[in-house]
Amino acid sequence: MEIILAIVIGVLYAAGVYLLLRRSIVKLILGLIFFSHATNLLVFLAGSLSKVSPPFVQEGQKVAQASVADPLPQALVLTSLVIGFGITAFALVLIYRFYQSSGTVDFDQLKED
Amino acid sequence: MSNPYSNIFRIAATKLRPLLFILSLIVLYRGHQQPGGGFIGGLMAASAYILYALAFNSAEARRKLPLSTSALLGTGLAVILVSGLLSVLAGEPFMTGMWTTLHLPFGQELHLGTPVLFDAGVYLAVIGVLLTIMFDIIDIE
Amino acid sequence: MENLLMLPLVLPVLAAIVSLFAKNSLNFRKASGVFFTLAQLAVAIVILVKVYRDGILVLQVGSWPAPFGITLVADMFSAIMLFFAGLIGFTVSVYALGMMDERRLKFHFYLLFNILLLGVNGAFITGDVFNLYVWFEVMLISSFVLITLGGERKQLEGAVKYVTINMVSSMLFLAAAGLLYGKMGTLNMADLAVKLQHEPASNLVNSSAMLFFIAFGIKAAVFPFFFWLPASYHTPPVAVTALFAGLLTKVGVYAMIRFFTLFFMPLGGIWKELFLITGGLTMLIGVFTAASQYDIRRILSFHIISQIGYMIMGLGFFTPLGIAGAIYYMGHNIVAKTNTFMVGGMVSKLKGTFELKSIGGLYKSHPYLALLFVIPAFALAGVPPLSGFFGKFILVKAGFDSHHFLVTAISLFVGLITLFSMMKIWNEGFWKKQPEDAEEVIAYQEKKLGFAMIFPSVVLALFSIGMGVAVGFFFDFCMTAAHQLLDPSSYIKAVLGN
């Protein structure tokens, strides 16, 4: 079952790349969000997918069962999700201000001087 | 925002605010044992105020806050830092978990530790963060 | 005492907290901002001395044993980098007192500044792959905010490029970390090194290692990933650029050296060749691009790139001398580069512009500024007995020792062009007469240079001289670091126990 999710990741990255290569700055942000979705899924997949029960220690037990999913990738994804959120929020406001001060959403109109 | 829905929205926002707030505290506390935790809790608490700000305006919502947004950020960060430094005072490495059990009346036991405090810091900081971002963006209008 | 290692992380956070609460007193915020950078420098010195005397310092955060929790490690390499981060942090924060405008200072400049240092410090001392990602993000987001702080149009334009390319790099880094965990089942660097050492199939890791190369390459601004740097570094206030120029790309180089010496280069593969080719091209292309510029900040920005090439080349030699040379060169470059930007900032304070075509006459009117410029500029160009000469000499020696003649020859040639660029700034900005038709300069009211601006520049200049004159002393640290890097057993033992 990995192969289908691997393809999903590939498609998400491809979509991200394609959007990042567009001239519109809005698509640029969309592309970045795609990138971070793809990366989160990838990190999540890095743990093995063979075990599927949520990683909790059952009431009355002291040790989690061996069948629980690898909790570490989950924690990593959580962290990167939150970080991604912060950066996306900032980037969104940045493009808004960018548009406000330059009056365009077309990236090609902005050559460096 | 003078459409007929706005009144309903305002009432809902007002009523939901304490509810969401209490819920968020529960989510925060349970986080160590059940799904939840500081980030999710903080998000819920913040959404209470965000709804309020959308229904009224951000200035009104700010007034309802016990602390300013930047003080929330600062407090959150300070709590995180303190939870890590407590173990240093005890001569243990930074961020070592320290646990104690409080005996409440009615036979209840409250298991408290620095990691929980840490999560509370995250909770506060997340509220501060989300409110700063959302209030400012709402102010654009 | 092992908690010493938490201080480079705790102090900046403390600075942030103070800054958040002291909302109404700007002066207090300034003072505390500078104070916390000074404290970081002091801590860094203590750590450096301790590591040098007693060996590698390790802090298992949260008392969790090594591969499971997060480990903070300071070996010589980390300690050296930590020291330079502290030095630059302190000097630039003093410089910013004189250079930054009130409005930016009010908008939490020093908070951002300290958090940037937090990210840099964290990156230098963490012993955990994912944690490194987190510190990279801390560094990145604060650099995003610093680069946009002020909201001028140019800043925003530069920032969009800076943000997107750097975010792509972060994602690739994260993906690489995830893939590595998937294969190796661990995130602790020392643990990874052990597992890779004893695994016959470990060269299969090489393809995800390429993602690390690309991600760090973007951060370090090597060819062909450097575009974000010249597109953005000239846009924010010069105090910000000075900080970035000195530190940010070096964190990428640090990560590159750390990862590839610890994990990937012992695996074999194309790494050495790749580093040498990248290093050579980075040097050449950066320096060519710099030669055509006429804006002081842009000249200096392009030179950052070209000088990164030297460090990558040193890594590519993969000999103790090569790596020690790269580390020494990094230290030298951090100091000299920051200082040239500082002097550039003072020039603009006097003349109101960075455009060399519009300024001149500073040699006559401000001789001490000329002196302050000459020292870091000559250091960058590799003039003895300043630091840059020994950086170059060591790398050339390392290159010849390991029979990499072409790339070494390129590095010498690049030194000549660097000299040309520096002398161009000198000839145009200092020796030439002030052009009388430069409108922006005439319209500009010359500002006085305060102690806060000159003092940090003097400190760094003395450091450039000191690193050259007392090269034996400084290089000893670098050599120790290189030996530790090339024989990771002591690192592994310190982190994992036996």
Place this chain on the structure above:
Amino acid sequence: MQLIRIVGVVFFLAFLTPFIDKRLGKISGYLYALLPALLFTLLLKQLPDIIDRHFIIQSIDWFPLLHVHLSFYLDGLSLLFALLITGMGTLVFIYSGYYMQHYPMRGRFYFYILLFMGAMLGLVLANNLITLFLFWEITSFSSFLLIGFNHERPEARAAALQALLITGFGGLAMLAGFVLLGNVAGSYELTDLLQDGAVVKGSKMYMPLVLLILAGAFTKSAQFPFHFWLPGAMEAPTPVSAYLHSATMVKAGIYLLARLQPILGGTDLWQFSLGLAGAMTMLVGAYFAFTQFDLKKILAYTTISALGMLVLLVGIGTELAITAMVIFLIVHSLYKGALFMIAGAIDKTVGTRDIRHLGGMWPVMPVAAVATFLTLFSMAGLPPFLGFIGKEVIYDAKVQAPEIAVYLAILAVAANIFMVAVAFLFGHGVFFGKKKDPPKIPREPAIPLLIGPVVLSVTSLFMGIYPAILTQPLVLPAIDAVNASPVKLHIQLWHGLNLVFLLSVITVTLGLTLFFFRKPATKALRKFNQRYFKIEFADLFRKLVESFLSFTKRHTEVVQHGYHRFYLMLIFIVSSLLVWYQIYHTRGWGFEANWEEVPFYLIGISLLIITAALGAVFTRSRLVAIILLGVIGYAMAFIFILYGAVDVAITLILVETLVLVLFVMVVYHLPSYMPKYSRPTSRIRDGIIALVFGGFMTALVLKAEFIKISPPISDYFLKEAFTKGHGRNIVNVILVDFRGLDTMGETVVLMIAAIGVFSLLKLKPKKKKEE
């Protein structure tokens, strides 16, 4: 005697100049002269010891790891040079005391020239090649600062940069050569290297290292084709020209060659390179000297010629040639220093150095005239001056040189004919002939300006008359050092009537003939130059620099073109190439696609994500794109739940919702989305790039899935989360405890993002300022 103190004290004084000059003002120059005078006597006192072969070697560890030491060595050769440097230095400081007294920024002048003197002393006294290189570079830079001393003149700046780039280029090559030499011999100490000549010559690296070192020596000593920086350097104030560009700095290359002759010399490569460069330089210099108008330029070209002669002599390398080299070195320093001082004195008192505006001045300045003529006789090689001995020995050396003697002799005679002619041209042009009207009324130059020339010409005379007493003790130890074997030689003025004397006579006669026919000759030569010999090397160099600059400009436009998406594109393409290469290279992993295991809901959700992604890419409506993005987020949350990641799923749903809200709120303010900017071809191109990139990511994921090198560390978390972490939600325990530091960092990121949003929205540039 502590050699390092000799060098150090000069630097020390240099750094004191800003204070001294402020206090003492105009007379400071004369005071500075005391130091080189003192050093001269101190060094002279060492002469008996050196003659007895009691050499001084002193060393201080500097960078022992790489065998770099501050080590010094005094033998005959270095003593001779040190004496020249301090002796000439004394005279130049006296001269500058007057010459520079009204110059603006006089203090800086003394600073630079003292810096130079210290560096020069260090250079000739250094025993370690890297130490030598250090001083070598300082001479280059102080020379740069001095050539550009009149920095407001564009010509001065250009000449300074030109000199710096050329000598800098040579310096870098030389450094490479030194490192190679050190690698071959295992030491940078000259005293060690002198023992290892055979090892070095036998090494594979011999050829590259010799060529590299020669690049350094040749650029410094203005050998063809690097000679042109030296006439340009005449932009410097005249004391500088007298000191650096005739007597000392340009001799550094000669010193180095002589010094290394025992180590590197004697091979065909060495003889050929030095011979060719020296001969070319000698002729080119002499030829061009004849057609100049500016006194200083004339002298500069004769200097070039003399340097060529010296290099040639080192190249021949026989005992006699070295003798000739050493004597001629002294001869040349004496007369060239004097002549430059005269030229400067005339310039100062008369206001011009153009020979066309000068003439008939001997009645007004008799002392200067006498000194000049004495000097010129030495230059022309007339008896009884030292110059005569010099020329005699040179001819002798050449006549006796192996194999190529005839050609060398002819070349030398040809060059010397021009020299004789130039000498007379100079003297006659200034002091005889018609009186012209120069800018200022001619009078005798001030005494300080004449001390130098008089002392030097008289020295030259006495050294010629009493060679055994004055010349021999100075010269023999130097020759001894170069030949690295004791020399028995007798230097005398009169050699008797032989072939060599005949050559001298021929030289003088033809030189005089050329002088008498100077008008038609110079005219013809200038015409010839204009028509056939147009190459101006300085121009050529300037063009080289300019074309380099325009190359870099084009290069910049190609590399840093300003189009952001092409930056990204290049990054993606290169990344894809690199990663695909690596995947291909390390392809040994068992990969088997097993579609049967895949549950249907997973296929469904995957198709949903893929469709939504494609939709978001191709839609023309930003609202649809945003909604589809949300769909992807929620679908991903579903996947997370399927695989047991409850917290992740909840967080993702909340974050996704927030991002959507934010997106709507922000994009609401932007102009309607996505005008169709790009053409179909570029869309296809981007599509391919995207697929190649996405493809390697898929491959990497599969690879990671199929290669599990070691079991994950998370078993520990499963065991310890509750017992030690006191929590049942393992993910949460990891977040707040096991990896709490990550979460701290994460919170900081959020905080900074919030501050960033705040400052972006609230801190805007003031309206009234630009834009």
